[in-house]
Amino acid sequence: MAVYTHVPAEEIDAFLTRYDAGRLVSAKGIAEGVENSNYLLETTGADGSGHRYILTLYEKRVDEADLPFFMDLLDHLGARGCLVPRFIADREGRRLQQLSGRPACLIEFLTGISVTEPTPGQARAAGVALGELHKAAQGFAGERRNALDVAGWHALAAKCGGDFDRIQPGLAARVVEELAFLDAHWPADLPRSVIHADLFPDNVLMLGEEVTGLIDFYFSCTDIRAYDLAVTHSAWCFSNDGATWYGARGAAIGAGYAQAHGLSEAERAAFPTLCRGAALRFLLTRAYDWINTPADALVTRKDPLAYLRRLDFYASADTSALLGQ
Numbered sequence: 001m002a003v004y005t006h007v008p009a010e011e012i013d014a015f016l017t018r019y020d021a022g023r024l025v026s027a028k029g030i031a032e033g034v035e036n037s038n039y040l041l042e043t044t045g046a047d048g049s050g051h052r053y054i055l056t057l058y059e060k061r062v063d064e065a066d067l068p069f070f071m072d073l074l075d076h077l078g079a080r081g082c083l084v085p086r087f088i089a090d091r092e093g094r095r096l097q098q099l100s101g102r103p104a105c106l107i108e109f110l111t112g113i114s115v116t117e118p119t120p121g122q123a124r125a126a127g128v129a130l131g132e133l134h135k136a137a138q139g140f141a142g143e144r145r146n147a148l149d150v151a152g153w154h155a156l157a158a159k160c161g162g163d164f165d166r167i168q169p170g171l172a173a174r175v176v177e178e179l180a181f182l183d184a185h186w187p188a189d190l191p192r193s194v195i196h197a198d199l200f201p202d203n204v205l206m207l208g209e210e211v212t213g214l215i216d217f218y219f220s221c222t223d224i225r226a227y228d229l230a231v232t233h234s235a236w237c238f239s240n241d242g243a244t245w246y247g248a249r250g251a252a253i254g255a256g257y258a259q260a261h262g263l264s265e266a267e268r269a270a271f272p273t274l275c276r277g278a279a280l281r282f283l284l285t286r287a288y289d290w291i292n293t294p295a296d297a298l299v300t301r302k303d304p305l306a307y308l309r310r311l312d313f314y315a316s317a318d319t320s321a322l323l324g325q
């Protein structure tokens with residue numbers, strides 16, 4: 001469960017008076033997510049016909065100074081037809097507020113559900129949506145360094161240090177070995193752009209095989225564009241525990257992305273390495289959280305070993321196995 005900051009309903013109701021959003025009807029903490037506190041709000045709506053919003057209080061890894069980047073990016077993408085939520089401005093034009101001592105925003109609610117066992121058709125739709133996002137991101141002037149790039153992985157691995165082996169004996173050595181491989185092979189000259197960097201199934205809202213929303217841009221940054229496809233691939237093409245690989249989903253994501261955006265020969269050639277990087281990145285953040293979150297905390301810790309299994313798979317796969325043809 002991810003509600004780190006509990007906000008009394010009266011406080012949310014008072015907060016809403018800054019907006020043309022009506023009065024609070026109900027506020028429910030959202031269990032999904034691990035980074036921020038999210039509430040689903042129902043209000044009477046400005047015209048009395050009822051409205052839903054997401055209220056997000058920023059915790060943990062989101063730096064308040066980065067919020068204008070995320071807001072401008074979503075404005076840019078939304079204006080180009082991407083189904084992304086808008087940050088709502090209050091009557092004085094402010095989108096960033098303080099609530100219960102945290103930075104907070106009122107955000108447009110998008111319909112749809114997150115799939116847990118994607119069909120190839122849903123995986124293809126996710127690939128198309130990612131390709132369209134990358135096309136729409138062209139011309140976006142904002143830039144944000146990826147704190148979780150190769151240098152960031154080294155820093156995170158150093159913080160976990162000997163604790164890796166408490167998760168699984170031998171994990172520390174495996175991480176060192178993988179970092180050395182990625183240092184030596186990480187591509188230097190592939191096209192870069194703004195990327196989502198966390199397009200897991202829980203960040204894609206769908207109705208059937210249609211994408212209705214892309215959410216959770218709080219890791220978005222400037223990095224290798226095809227790395228975003230690798231992150232998406234690692235999240236969509238395996239069983240949750242990483243033990244089973246679904247080739248049809250991989251081929252579908254690759255085909256959808258190639259149709260919507262295109263993938264060059266150089267990007268294809270580097271794809272297995274990019275996937276190894278993606279797998280290590282999530283292994284490291286999950287391992288860090290595993291080590292530093294008490295086992296009885298309200299938030300559900302995500303299993304780092306599910307990404308070690310993906311890493312092992314990617315270390316012995318080639319592009320045609322990963323993306324089909």
Ligand SMILES: Nc1ncnc2c1ncn2[C@@H]1O[C@H](COP(=O)(O)OP(=O)(O)O)[C@@H](O)[C@H]1O
Nearest residue numbers: 030032033034035036054085108109110215216
């Ligand atoms: N704009 C939105 N529209 C509808 N649901 C949303 C929206 N934003 C977040 N949610 C819901 O809240 C959950 C957690 O949001 P998310 O941004 O992934 O949180 P976190 O940043 O903590 O990981 C999502 O899985 C989704 O159910």
Ligand SMILES: N[C@@H](CCOP(=O)(O)O)C(=O)O
Nearest residue numbers: 033034035200216282286302
């Ligand atoms: N997708 C990451 C964790 C970030 O979670 P999100 O709730 O912000 O999508 C993982 O699965 O490790």
